[in-house]
Amino acid sequence: MATDQLSRTFSALSDPTRRAILTMLSQGEATVTDIAAPFDMSLPAISKHLQVLEKAELISRGRDAQWRPARLNAVTLAPAADWIDDYRRFWETSFDALEQHLTSEEKGTTRD
Amino acid sequence: MATDQLSRTFSALSDPTRRAILTMLSQGEATVTDIAAPFDMSLPAISKHLQVLEKAELISRGRDAQWRPARLNAVTLAPAADWIDDYRRFWETSFDALEQHLTSEEKGTTRD
DNA sequence: TGCTTAATTAGCCAATCGGTTTATTATCGC
């Protein structure tokens, strides 16, 4: 994987297990076994996912005796949101839909 | 990679070359050789990146003689933007910063 | 028909990913 922060962020988000973990953590801190509970997956697998999220700085982790509580660090999502937001006008102003409509007409697939 | 649309979107965005391609296409349609020009990379490599973007439905492609013009299909970014937006309050309301501050105090690393 | 240009396919390769099982480390409580 590329080494820049934005690539690490998007890469971390590209796995549904990791997105689910972030969703869980939006409810508050959780330990590794807590996090692993809903998944049909070994503990080391979850531990690896958490390491990916930690390297991407999407979570931070503490220490409480033998527990390693994970906490959401959502601020890392801001640059990803900003990047995508630069394209928002391309789908919100309906330029897209209009252009697709016109293109399909050219192709003779007009349906209305 | 996981097979769901959102994972494909984030995965496609996790490569800086592919993000740059999308940025180019936000200026308008372009052929494969056009797209490849600024990159220090072989044409087949660019072709593969375009296939990834196409499978992720972030671009669509036409046919004009031997050219295959690629066009941005930004609407696919909407679900990704929506997903991230669910977390916006976690960094915009400064709960994050506050919590991190308090945590660092607990650890005795207070600096002010 | 052949030549040129545009692009993809095929085949290869090293590195990474996402999972496993087993072994190890860290900490608590008795």
Next chain:
DNA sequence: GCGATAATAAACCGATTGGCTAATTAAGCA
């Protein structure tokens, strides 16, 4: 110190990724 619990590390595996070069396909043009 010892046993139990929490978590990570190590070693392995098959599939995927991202790049390359060489070969092939597709289309225009003379």
